[in-house]
Amino acid sequence: MSDFREFAEEALDPSRAAAKPEALAGIRVLEVATRIFGPATTDYLGLFGAEVIKVELPYRGDLMRYVAPEGFFWKDVSPAFLALNRNKLHVGLDLHPPEGKALFLRLAEVSDVVVENLRAGTMDEWGVGYLQVRERNPRIVYAANSGFGQWGPYSAGRASYDATAQAVSGFSAITGFPEHPPMKAGFWVGDYTAALMSATAILAALEARRKTGEGQMIDLSQAEAMIRALDWTWPYAGRTGKDRPRAGNVDPSYVPSGIYRCRDGFVAVSVRDEEERIHLACALGATMPDEAGIATQERVAAFCAGRTREQVVQAAEGEGFSAAPVRGGKDHYHDPHLRARGTVCEVSDPLYGNMNEYGPAPKLSESPGRVKWCGKPVGWHNDRVFGELLGLPAGEMETLTRKKVIGKWADVPGSRPPKEGTPP
Amino acid sequence: MSGFEEWARQATDPASADGKPEALSGVRVLEYCPGHFGGMVAASVLGEFGADVVKVEPPGGDPLRRVAPEGVSIAGTGLPFLSEARNRRFVTLSLEEPEGRALFRRLALSSDVLVTSEPPDRMEELGIGYLSLREEGPGLVYVCLSTYGVFGPDAGRPVKDSDILCQALSGGPYIVGEPEGEGPPQPHQSPTRLGNWHGWFAQGLWAAFGALSALHFRAATGRGQLVDISGAEAVMMFADYNITWMHTGGKSRERMGNFDPAVFPYTYIRCRDGHTFMAAYNDEAFESLMNIIGRPELARDPRFTPPKNRVRIENERALLSILEEWSGNLTADEILRAVEEYTSKKSGPGAAVVTGRVNRPLETLSEANWRERGCFRQSSDPVYGELTLAEPPWKMSGTPARWKSGCRPPGADNRDVLLGTLGMTDEEFRRLEAKRVF
Numbered sequence: 001m002s003d004f005r006e007f008a009e010e011a012l013d014p015s016r017a018a019a020k021p022e023a024l025a026g027i028r029v030l031e032v033a034t035r036i037f038g039p040a041t042t043d044y045l046g047l048f049g050a051e052v053i054k055v056e057l058p059y060r061g062d063l064m065r066y067v068a069p070e071g072f073f074w075k076d077v078s079p080a081f082l083a084l085n086r087n088k089l090h091v092g093l094d095l096h097p098p099e100g101k102a103l104f105l106r107l108a109e110v111s112d113v114v115v116e117n118l119r120a121g122t123m124d125e126w127g128v129g130y131l132q133v134r135e136r137n138p139r140i141v142y143a144a145n146s147g148f149g150q151w152g153p154y155s156a157g158r159a160s161y162d163a164t165a166q167a168v169s170g171f172s173a174i175t176g177f178p179e180h181p182p183m184k185a186g187f188w189v190g191d192y193t194a195a196l197m198s199a200t201a202i203l204a205a206l207e208a209r210r211k212t213g214e215g216q217m218i219d220l221s222q223a224e225a226m227i228r229a230l231d232w233t234w235p236y237a238g239r240t241g242k243d244r245p246r247a248g249n250v251d252p253s254y255v256p257s258g259i260y261r262c263r264d265g266f267v268a269v270s271v272r273d274e275e276e277r278i279h280l281a282c283a284l285g286a287t288m289p290d291e292a293g294i295a296t297q298e299r300v301a302a303f304c305a306g307r308t309r310e311q312v313v314q315a316a317e318g319e320g321f322s323a324a325p326v327r328g329g330k331d332h333y334h335d336p337h338l339r340a341r342g343t344v345c346e347v348s349d350p351l352y353g354n355m356n357e358y359g360p361a362p363k364l365s366e367s368p369g370r371v372k373w374c375g376k377p378v379g380w381h382n383d384r385v386f387g388e389l390l391g392l393p394a395g396e397m398e399t400l401t402r403k404k405v406i407g408k409w410a411d412v413p414g415s416r417p418p419k420e421g422t423p424p
Numbered sequence: 425m426s427g428f429e430e431w432a433r434q435a436t437d438p439a440s441a442d443g444k445p446e447a448l449s450g451v452r453v454l455e456y457c458p459g460h461f462g463g464m465v466a467a468s469v470l471g472e473f474g475a476d477v478v479k480v481e482p483p484g485g486d487p488l489r490r491v492a493p494e495g496v497s498i499a500g501t502g503l504p505f506l507s508e509a510r511n512r513r514f515v516t517l518s519l520e521e522p523e524g525r526a527l528f529r530r531l532a533l534s535s536d537v538l539v540t541s542e543p544p545d546r547m548e549e550l551g552i553g554y555l556s557l558r559e560e561g562p563g564l565v566y567v568c569l570s571t572y573g574v575f576g577p578d579a580g581r582p583v584k585d586s587d588i589l590c591q592a593l594s595g596g597p598y599i600v601g602e603p604e605g606e607g608p609p610q611p612h613q614s615p616t617r618l619g620n621w622h623g624w625f626a627q628g629l630w631a632a633f634g635a636l637s638a639l640h641f642r643a644a645t646g647r648g649q650l651v652d653i654s655g656a657e658a659v660m661m662f663a664d665y666n667i668t669w670m671h672t673g674g675k676s677r678e679r680m681g682n683f684d685p686a687v688f689p690y691t692y693i694r695c696r697d698g699h700t701f702m703a704a705y706n707d708e709a710f711e712s713l714m715n716i717i718g719r720p721e722l723a724r725d726p727r728f729t730p731p732k733n734r735v736r737i738e739n740e741r742a743l744l745s746i747l748e749e750w751s752g753n754l755t756a757d758e759i760l761r762a763v764e765e766y767t768s769k770k771s772g773p774g775a776a777v778v779t780g781r782v783n784r785p786l787e788t789l790s791e792a793n794w795r796e797r798g799c800f801r802q803s804s805d806p807v808y809g810e811l812t813l814a815e816p817p818w819k820m821s822g823t824p825a826r827w828k829s830g831c832r833p834p835g836a837d838n839r840d841v842l843l844g845t846l847g848m849t850d851e852e853f854r855r856l857e858a859k860r861v862f
Contacts, residue, residue: 002544002545002548003548003555004544004545004548004553004554004555004574005544005545005574005575005579005580007554007555008544008574008575008579008650008652009575011650012574012575012650012652013575021641021645023637023638023640023641024637024640025644026644027640044633048637063706063773063776066706066731067686067687067705068686068732069665069669069673069675069677069685069686070675070685070686070732070735071730071731071732071735072669072672072673072675074672074673075672079665079668079669079671079672079673080664080665080668080669080686082665082668083664083665083667083668084665120429121426121428121429124426124427124428125426125428129428131428131431144432148793149797149819150428150429150432150433150436150819151429151430151432151433151436151437151797152433152793152796152797153792153793153796154793155429156429157764157767157768158764158780159767159775159776159777159778160778160780161690161701161703161778163690163692163701163703163780164701164703164778164779164780166701167692167699167700167701167780167781167782167783168780168781168782168783168788169783169788170783170784170785170787170788171618171619171620172692172782173619173782173783173784173785174619174620174785175600175616175617175618175619175620176601176612176616176619177611177612177616179612180602180612181682181692181694181699182692182699182782183600183601183602183616183681183682184682184691184692184701185596185599185600185618186599186600186601186677186679186680186681186684187596187599187600187662187663187664187677188662188664189596189618189622189662192661192662193622193625193626193629193662194817196626196629196630196633196661197629197817197818199633200469200629200632200633200636201473201818201820201825203633203636203637203640204447204448204473204636204823204825205447205820205822205823206640207447207448207451207636207639207640207643208445208446208447208448208822208823210643211449211450212445212822214822215822216820216821216822216823217432217435217436217820217821217822218818218819218820218821219432219436219818219819219820220817220818220819221797221817223780224794224797224799224817225817227788227794227799227800227814227817228814228815228816228817229620229622229625230620230785230814231461231504231507231508231620231621231625232493232502232503232504232506232507233620233785234507234785234789234800234812234813234814235503235506235507235811235812235813236493236494236496236503236785237785237786237789237812238789238802238810238811238812239496239498239503239811239812240496241786242786243784243785243786244619244785246619247619248611248612248616249611249614249616249617251586251587251588251617252493252494253491253492253493253502253504253621254491254586254588257586257588258588258617259588259592259597259614259615259616259617261609261614266592266614266615267592268588268589268591268592268593269588270583270584270586270588270589272459272584272585272586273459273487273584276584316583317581317582320582322582322583322584322586322589323583323589324571324583324589324592324593324656325592325593326592326593326597326598326615327592327593327594327595327598328595328598328599328666328676328677328678329595329598329663329666329667329669329670329676329677330666330670330676331595332595332660332663332666332667332670332676333666333667333670333671333676336577337572337576337577337578337579338576338657340575340576340577341573341575341576341654341657343654343657343660344667355668355671355672356667356668356670356671357667357668358660358661358663358666358667360661361630361634361653361654361657361658361660361661362630362631362633362634362637362651362652362653363573363575363651363652363653364634364637364638364641364649364650364651364652365649365650365651365652366638366641366645366647366648366649367637367638367641367649369637
């Protein structure tokens with residue numbers, strides 16, 4: 001093992017993360033968001049140490065709580081909700097009544113960042129938007145996440161989900177096979193991609209604040225985020241006047257790189273340069289370097305069809321081209337590599353017990369990210385946030401609870417804590 | 425237009441970004457990512473926020489310049505490189521030469537962030553790896569991009585990182601595409617790659633996020649660090665709830681074409697002029713949609729309620745054909761208007777009926793909305809001509825992200841960087857130039 005490898009294995013070892021400082025320690029983030037775009041944004045910040053206060057409507061909370069795969073709830077919580085809401089403090093707070101607005105603005109006064117993904121202008125209408133928060137706290141970085149932005153022809157009235165962004169951006173039109181309809185990615189890529197862009201812009205704005213002392217508003221449309229991600233689609237359209245075609249499973253920039261069927265699944269074969277192409281051609285039976293032309297899609301398909309994924313990967317490693325198996329969630333869950341990297345990690349949660357999650361992607365040697373606890377029922381941290389952080393006396397909290405300004409979970413799966421006696 | 429909308433437009437319109445301060449001014453990023461698009465994305469994102477980016481290419485140019493889908497190339501540079509070559513200075517350096525390595529080292533030590541896709545062991549061999557750089561520059565943030573990451577059992581696998589490898593391992597394509605039907609599998613019934621380089625794009629974005637997190641930490645402590653980015657893991661973060669579901673229910677996401685195991689309707693439906701997205705998955709929204717299509721009784725049909733029944737695959741299929749009976753005679757725009765007309769009278773969960781046309785790229789380009797929002801730029805350059813490019817997506821009121829400059833030929837900024845930034849003398853520059861160090 002090289003010196004660097006030895007260093008990296010130790011410096012990036014996820015079992016040492018808990019003892020190290022967190023990159024975003026001291027940053028407090030207020031989330032007023034539902035489903036994925038906003039919650040994923042704050043999840044990314046929370047993984048690196050920001051304190052995230054998730055504000056939900058009392059009782060039913062974030063509608064993502066009721067998005068359950070095949071209708072499956074575990075200990076009365078949806079696994080889909082858990083994956084987006086790690087390391088957060090959950091409060092139930094209604095922003096409609098005046099007392100709710102006042103309480104929110106008090107929270108905003110002691111926060112660094114607000115992330116929302118309501119329809120454009122809603123927070124402003126409610127009196128708790130950027131302009132109102134800024135009056136109380138000019139240092140606030142306010143991320144307004146939406147489908148089409150806070151202004152412009154499409155901004156008013158149009159709702160948006162991940163697949164709206166996939167659809168209107170052109171992303172789906174270039175995904176899938178030429179003789180078949182456009183393919184929607186089966187995962188919520190239009191939300192996560194935009195969420196990561198939002199989180200990245202928030203970090204940039206915090207860096208700016210260090211210099212100027214001032215916060216700002218960030219207006220991010222998820223459709224525009226996907227437009228930005230489409231690499232050569234736009235210069236191609238501008239240059240040729242044509243739509244970039246759907247190319248199926250072959251990457252048109254690196255033919256015959258692509259996804260191929262094997263005996264026991266699928267494998268990606270990759271050739272990034274002429275050297276790799278020659279090596280692939282040799283594996284396909286070429287004897288001279290000038291026969292690299294035999295590395296066609298058809299020949300690669302035939303080569304893979306007769307082999308297992310592992311055999312193709314071994315052939316690649318032996319011959320000097322690149323290959324990797326097509327993996328899914330089940331493979332990830334059992335993958336020793338991902339476990340060793342903390343990319344699939346164990347969490348010991350006080351409410352739910354042992355849970356497994358995807359851990360943070362960037363691995364930082366000095367201030368690593370980590371999953372500290374799981375998502376919680378609506379209002380789980382009301383006392384901690386309203387009582388300890390804002391110093392609300394118990395009596396006042398009772399009054400606000402009675403007036404339904406603050407509140408906890410509804411007695412339905414998705415919102416409430418596990419019932420006693422639920423098997424672990 | 426509401427007062428807020430008016431304010432937001434005035435405050436964040438990219439057309440008025442010029443002259444405003446930049447978030448990352450004063451941060452220097454050195455990019456050394458030959459043949460690698462993910463590293464370009466990382467550096468571009470930091471550059472869009474105002475970092476001073478210096479890209480080092482081998483003399484003769486980065487191999488990625490020669491990647492030209494359908495052979496479309498301008499002055500020796502293909503469209504993928506041109507699409508991401510913004511906001512940077514272009515320097516060439518031969519790392520085969522000791523003087524080249526020494527200059528690289530000086531550039532790295534004068535930078536805040538180094539982004540590289542070169543294998544760490546090769547960088548060590550060249551004397552410009554993380555361990556030796558941090559001795560002299562403990563504040564350096566060293567971002568390393570690869571397929572598997574730099575530690576863990578698979579870290580040593582000999583691959584040249586690429587988008588397709590990252591996608592394949594990520595779990596993304598595994599849940600994209602048509603499942604197999606009866607009879608022998610058809611070629612399109614496969615895990616399907618995302619058509620763009622989303623693996624590389626996500627890898628670059630996470631690298632930018634990781635670099636900024638590390639800079640945040642450095643501002644508090646003065647310490648730099650190593651940031652390890654696996655492109656496979658970058659997209660994995662987007663692969664929904666695989667692990668929590670596996671752990672609690674023993675299942676993970678499988679590919680289902682345009683259907684979904686957790687939410688329905690949430691699909692593309694055929695309409696008169698192509699396809700459009702249609703979602704109305706919570707009960708209240710579903711009832712709204714059934715009213716919109718004139719079939720209110722279906723909101724109480726046991727196939728479609730409660731939501732658990734709605735996500736049974738046979739019921740998803742039945743509902744899709746009901747929706748397409750309605751949508752087949754309408755254009756995507758007519759569908760959008762019907763939805764907007766109905767939902768504008770509603771609020772809360774009942775209004776969550778969501779639609780949007782599946783645009784071809786030229787259709788997106790033709791819509792005035794994006795132009796008005798400043799999403800596209802027509803750049804013009806004496807060498808590379810006219811190019812249509814996506815602008816940075818963030819509209820920011822204080823320190824707007826912005827496109828400042830486009831692609832330049834390899835080495836176009838050698839003099840500017842080596843003399844201006846490193847303080848090299850003209851004489852030395854000419855001596856090294858003659859030796860083909862750059």
